[in-house]
Amino acid sequence: MMASLIVHQPGLYTTVQDAGRYGHQRFGVPLAGALDLESFWLANALVGNPWNDAALEVRMLGPVLEVCADAVRLALTGTKCPLKIARAGREERVPAYQGITVERGAMVTVPPLTDSANAYLAVSGGLAVPPILGSASTLTRAGFGGIDGRALASGDVLHLHDDCEPDGPDLQLRDDVLALNGRIRVVLGPQLDYFSSASIDTFLQTDWEISNDADRMGIRLVGPQLEHTRGFNIASDGIATGSIQVPGSGQPIILLADRQTTGGYPKIATVISTDLPLLGRARPGERLRFESVSADRAIELRRERWARLRHNVARATPVLAERAINMDALQGENLVSGVWSSGDD
Amino acid sequence: MTTEPKFLPLGDTALTVEFAETIDRATNARVIGLDAGLRDAAIDGVIESVPTFRSLTIHFNPITLDHATLTARVTVLLAHPFDAISMERTWRIPVCYDGDYAPDLSDVAEQSGLDPLAVVERHAQQPYFVYMIGFLPGLPYLGDLPKELDLPRRKNPRVRVPPGSVAIAAGLSTIYPYESPGGWHLIGRTPVSLFSHLQAPPSLLAPGDTVHFEPVDRAEFARLESLEFDQLKSLCLEPEGTA
Structure with a gap:
């Protein structure tokens, strides 16, 4: 029988992700991929996988999965909430950042996340998902990647690779979760000249609130209105993950993994890649402040x-x-x- | 005389080489030229490049490459323009400009002071240049629109634009590959799929291509709609040398 995980409860918005779909932005294809790449890598490392193997990204409320394989190793990262494992009539809690080998019939529950917006559950051998344009990542907006281009649903069967049986002892990592300490570092520009110097000061001195309008595409911030000096339309140009665009409302939007490839709003700054994982963990209602660093420092x-x-x-x-x-x-x-x-x- | 490009960092993972802030063919030709040269140079650490109207955004791995090194490499490429073998292709895209496929045709006619038939004639009479692909997978920005049809975007953007909608706004034309929100004026619909994630490359059109719109009636639209991506692609692509 083919090794698999059966989805008993899908969670709020659980998707298959890897490091992203590179090489097709010129055709308008967003990258997708894990929002918190660092936690995604660590989850794979803990189960003995290459760093880019497909894993589950769990948003806020986790799934319940049944193990249908002789033995697999699992690891949860991106949160400090422990994994719940029910097997042989017993329930145990396994700390995050720790591998756990489970057998056929075990029920695995990722608990509601209380300290992070996203967590990662990796499986030894990786999820066996056919790559689309070179990646297993789910892009729900375009309807491809992962499981039929959508979030998990009850009854889904997540196939595992034949070589999913783990080697050696379960490993643990020093938990490396950086709490959102409120500081997000940015490189200013490229359209800094669309903003008054007063607006740039405001941008850097405000404790911005993360609104409820936050998803895999981006995070809308709430705070004082930033003023454009030359209008809020530019001839569309390229975007990086972490680019902060300011539309006519004057409220910044941080663009994340599912972002569009090009955009027509001026970009005041770009979050440095080192701090992007923090935004993957950040929850609505939390506050953050931007700090400017040079591109070389970044x-x-x-x-x-x-x-x-x-x-x-x-x-x-x-x-x-x-x-x-x-x-x-x-x-x-x-x-x-x-x-x-x-x-x- | 051409101006020197600006090198603009996008955080630590990308560099935008900006030739101008405006949309014009001469600027876009420089973008496409640099893109071809960059791809040919296969610089270690460059992940991919994204050509737009007026700039080239180069995404790179910050572990192995940095802005200064990349800027130096690009400067050399700019000094020796890449002599690309022309890959430009010419497409004939069928469009039905009829009834519910063209919900904004009468508005456009009114605003431009033409009758609807004249709008269709103007839109379909000339070749369009593919400046860039962006916003949605496979969505082309096509220019330049005839002056009479140069209208601002709709005041009330639609929440849902049907896939295949052929639209105009701000001096450009486009085709929506997917259902999406949109603020452009919808004046027709094409049965041609612009994007398939199962194809390589996934996008029908590429920057530098030429597109002609060919008016078709509803019967022809229905016939073409039943064809596969590949069949339609070969029907729409002009053989080389006939453009």
Whole structure:
């Protein structure tokens, strides 16, 4: 029998995502992919997958899944809420950032997220989803990718790869969730000349509130009205994930993974890639303040963060380590080789 | 004389090379030229590039590339314009300008001081240039519209524009590949699919292509609508050298 997870409850908006669909923006195809790429990578690392394997992105309310495989390893990241596993008449709570091997018949519940908007559930071997334009990511607006281009529904069967049986002990990572501390770093521009210097000051000195109008496409912020000096229409140009456009309302919109590829509103700034995962976790009602950094500094920060992530993954420890008398010998490179099999790509 | 382009960072993952702030063919030709040169150069760390009316946005991996290095490479490319073998294609896109397929035709006629038939004639009489693809998968920005048809966007944008709608606004024409909100004037409908995620490349049109609109009646529209993406594509694409 083919290994799978059966969806008993789909959750609020659970989608299959990978790192995104690259190479087709010139044809108007949005990237999609995990909103919090860092947590997505860590979830894959914990179950022994290459970093880009398809996993579930769970929004606010998680799914209930039944394991239909001899053994699979799961890991939840992007939240501190524990995974609930019911098996053999017992229910246990498994901390986030920890792998857990489960057997056929186990019921897995991702709890309602109380500390984050999005969490990631990875499965050893990855979800077996046919790639569309090179990616498994779900793009619901266009209706392709993932499971028929839509969020999960009750009764869906998520097929797993044949090689889903885990190797070695379950691993745990130091929980690396950065709480939204309210500071989001940006590189100003490219249409800075569409805003008065007073408006740029306001942009950088306001505690912006994340509105309820926040989804995979973008986050609308609420605060003082920013004023345009040269109107609010530009000849459409390219957008990056994290670009902050300001339409006629004067209220900024941060564009995220499902964003359009080009746009006709002036962009006051772009969130640096190091801080995009924070926006993936940010919930409506939270407040944030922007801090300007140079493009060069943004690149330094990205490289530092990437090195730190790799360092943390290399220091993953077996779950039983804390109970053992001397597990130091197991904590070297050898144990975790293969966890991060293509991290340099 | 051409102006020097501006190099504008979009955060730490992209660089926009901006040639102008306006929409014109000469500017767009520079964008398309640089895009071709950049792709040919296959610079390590460049993920993809997105040509628009007036600029080229280059997405890159900040772990291996940075703005200064990329700017230097692009500057060299600009100094030696890429001699691309022309890949431009010419398309004949059938459009039915009839009844409910053209809900804004009478409005456009009134605002432009023409009768509806004259609007259709003006729209279908000339070739259009594909400036860029964006907003929705496969959506082309086509120009330039005849002066008489240059109208601002609708005051009340529609929540739902049907797929295949042929529309005009702000000196340009477009075709909506998907149902979506939209503020342009709908003056016809095409049975041609502009995008298929199962095809490579997924978009029918590409920047630099030429498009002619060919009026068809409802019977012909229905016949064409029943064809597959591939069949329609080969019907619409003019053989090379006949344009």
